[in-house]
Amino acid sequence: LGGAFMSRNIVSVGSRAISGEVGKILAAGDINIVDANVQNLNGVGDINIVNSYVAVTKIAGDIIATNSKFGIVYVAGQFDCKDVCKVDTLIAIGELEAENLECRILRNFSKKSVQIHIRDYKKGSKLNINSGSKFKGHIIAETFENLCDFYLNFDYQFKNVLSIDNLHSEKVLECEELYSFGILDMEGVNADTIYI
Numbered sequence: 001l002g003g004a005f006m007s008r009n010i011v012s013v014g015s016r017a018i019s020g021e022v023g024k025i026l027a028a029g030d031i032n033i034v035d036a037n038v039q040n041l042n043g044v045g046d047i048n049i050v051n052s053y054v055a056v057t058k059i060a061g062d063i064i065a066t067n068s069k070f071g072i073v074y075v076a077g078q079f080d081c082k083d084v085c086k087v088d089t090l091i092a093i094g095e096l097e098a099e100n101l102e103c104r105i106l107r108n109f110s111k112k113s114v115q116i117h118i119r120d121y122k123k124g125s126k127l128n129i130n131s132g133s134k135f136k137g138h139i140i141a142e143t144f145e146n147l148c149d150f151y152l153n154f155d156y157q158f159k160n161v162l163s164i165d166n167l168h169s170e171k172v173l174e175c176e177e178l179y180s181f182g183i184l185d186m187e188g189v190n191a192d193t194i195y196i
Helices: none
Strands: 010-013 016-028 031-050 053-066 069-108 115-117 126-128 134-146 155-163 172-174 177-180 188-190 193-195
Touching: none
Parallel strands: 010 016, 016 031, 031 053, 053 069, 069 134, 134 155, 155 177, 172 188, 177 193
Antiparallel strands: 115 126
């Protein structure tokens, strides 16, 4: 999967099944994407992606991905990876659960710093969400970027760790390079390069 994209664009409100070559998808509601090659996916709602490639994903809601590949993913909600999923850059605000997830860059983010503007609900009103990212399962990343108070209480393998906030673990953090600008609350650190 991956490669040239067709110019077929889809706007969907409600439930919809999508497959094949797609340029852009703009969705509000439940979407099932199966055996597809998608350039750009933007939406609000629940998205189910199976055996597909999506170059750019921006979703406020829940994603269930099974045996799929992604370029860059921005998700505010829950990202649930079944089987094996690969992502170049994943920016997660909320919950991430993975059977097997491989990333080049994995970045968490704090919901408390995000304001979602709701134009259709009330003009000028804002919704503040107050909680951080939570991950579980098996996650491999070349670089983990920690941008919020975070607990490493899942099965992970990180080559590089860059942390600008507090990082907690009940185990020893093992990586090649660690750069920490916040508090490290853990049993210890085992790395070739450590900058605190």
